[in-house]
Amino acid sequence: MNDVPEVVPAAAAGAPAVATVADVWALLGPEATAWLRQAVADVALHPERVRSLFPAVGRRCGRAPLDPSDPQGLLHGTVDDAARLVLLVALPLSGEALATEVGALYRYGDAAERRGVLRALQHLDAPHRVDGVGDRLVPVLHDALRTNDVRLVAGALGPYARHLDASAWRQAVLKCVFVGVPLAAVHDLAERSDEQLATMLVAYAHERVAAGRDVPADVWDVVDRFPHVLAASPIHGELASPVPERAAAARRALQGRPAAPTTTTVTDDEAQGGS
Numbered sequence: 001m002n003d004v005p006e007v008v009p010a011a012a013a014g015a016p017a018v019a020t021v022a023d024v025w026a027l028l029g030p031e032a033t034a035w036l037r038q039a040v041a042d043v044a045l046h047p048e049r050v051r052s053l054f055p056a057v058g059r060r061c062g063r064a065p066l067d068p069s070d071p072q073g074l075l076h077g078t079v080d081d082a083a084r085l086v087l088l089v090a091l092p093l094s095g096e097a098l099a100t101e102v103g104a105l106y107r108y109g110d111a112a113e114r115r116g117v118l119r120a121l122q123h124l125d126a127p128h129r130v131d132g133v134g135d136r137l138v139p140v141l142h143d144a145l146r147t148n149d150v151r152l153v154a155g156a157l158g159p160y161a162r163h164l165d166a167s168a169w170r171q172a173v174l175k176c177v178f179v180g181v182p183l184a185a186v187h188d189l190a191e192r193s194d195e196q197l198a199t200m201l202v203a204y205a206h207e208r209v210a211a212g213r214d215v216p217a218d219v220w221d222v223v224d225r226f227p228h229v230l231a232a233s234p235i236h237g238e239l240a241s242p243v244p245e246r247a248a249a250a251r252r253a254l255q256g257r258p259a260a261p262t263t264t265t266v267t268d269d270e271a272q273g274g275s
Contacts, residue, residue, distance in 0.1 A: 024082040032061040036083055040090045047091050047101065054105050057083045058112055074154040074185050077119050084116030089123055098124060099136035106140050111149055118144055118155030125160055135163040145172050154185040161187060170197045173222075177204060183218040190225075198226035202233045205253060209238050212245030215253045227258060 025033060039053045061083040066076040073081065093101055102124060106117040117140065125132045141164060144156035157172055164172065173186055174197075183189055201223050205215040223230055238250035 024086050027066070027079050027082055028061060032083070035060045036086060039087060043087055043090045044092055047093055050087055050091060050101065050105065054084060054087060054116070055109065055113055057087065057116070063112070072151060073115075074150060074181060077115075078112075080112060081116050081119045084113070085120040085123060088117070088120045089129075094129070094131040095134075096136065099133040102133060103137055103140060106137075106143075111151060114144065115151045115155045118152065118160075119158060121160035122158055138163045141172075142168070145175055148179050150179055150181050153179055154181045157181075157186045159187045166192075166194075166196075170194075170200060173197060174200050174204065177201065177216060177219060183221060189222070193222045193225060195226050195229060198223050198229040202229050202235070206233055206235045206238075209235055209249045209253050210246055212243070212249045214249065220257075224257070230257065 028036065036057075039057075042049045043053065058080040062079040064079050065071050065073045066078060066082070070076050088102060088105075091098060091101060102117055102121075106114050109117065121133065121137060121140070122128065124137075125134065137160075141156045141161060144152040145168075147153065153172075153175055157176065161169060161172065169192060173183065173189070173193075175181075176183055176186060201219050205219055205223070208215045235250060235253065238246050239254070241247045241250065
């Protein structure tokens with residue numbers, strides 16, 4: 001059998017959604033499909049076999065991004081992510097046993113295998129699985145977020161990140177900005193964004209402006225929802241910076257955004273009613 005998997009051409013045309021396990025099969029050619037079906041059958045009967053089958057997925061099913069415009073799979077994932085999802089949901093385990101097996105696959109896996117685990121976690125948790133992993137694999141998210149691997153950072157901020165507390169989640173969003181993960185990869189960004197996150201992002205934006213550098217455009221998707229946070233920041237003062245690079249960076253950042261409120265100076269006579 002040829003080890004180079006055939007991928008259905010449609011899989012590379014416009015980010016097919018992998019919302020359910022059934023969606024995955026449309027991504028694979030006949031040889032990859034046959035291999036994965038056998039792997040699923042093996043895992044269903046002998047769950048320990050996932051330990052040898054999980055690492056082979058990329059070679060047997062392919063590693064292409066689901067969307068050619070997302071070459072690293074940060075937003076939509078890759079074919080091997082999808083195939084690994086099929087293997088994980090086939091495990092006849094639940095609760096603590098499922099979390100232990102999946103956690104080991106992450107711990108001992110390479111970066112691609114770890115991302116496969118991260119992107120599958122939502123399907124191993126409620127509501128997809130009543131007696132699933134629950135919040136037992138939150139340490140896996142923390143581990144991924146400690147890395148600078150953009151694939152892992154993005155993978156950690158899918159729907160399973162609902163188990164992160166507000167503080168950890170905000171730090172994770174800021175980590176995305178620092179390492180270059182598009183904020184579109186963050187599940188429920190609009191719903192979970194708050195004034196504290198906006199304040200953190202404005203401070204980051206000011207640091208960028210003060211260094212004469214541009215601010216990533218998606219930062220403003222959060223900040224613009226809290227205009228009072230931006231109005232209270234010192235970024236507007238950079239417009240008058242004697243350093244041309246800083247002033248130019250401030251102009252680019254603030255273009256199209258409301259000016260900072262002006263402060264009116266009250267004289268002693270005005271304070272005393274003009275007397």
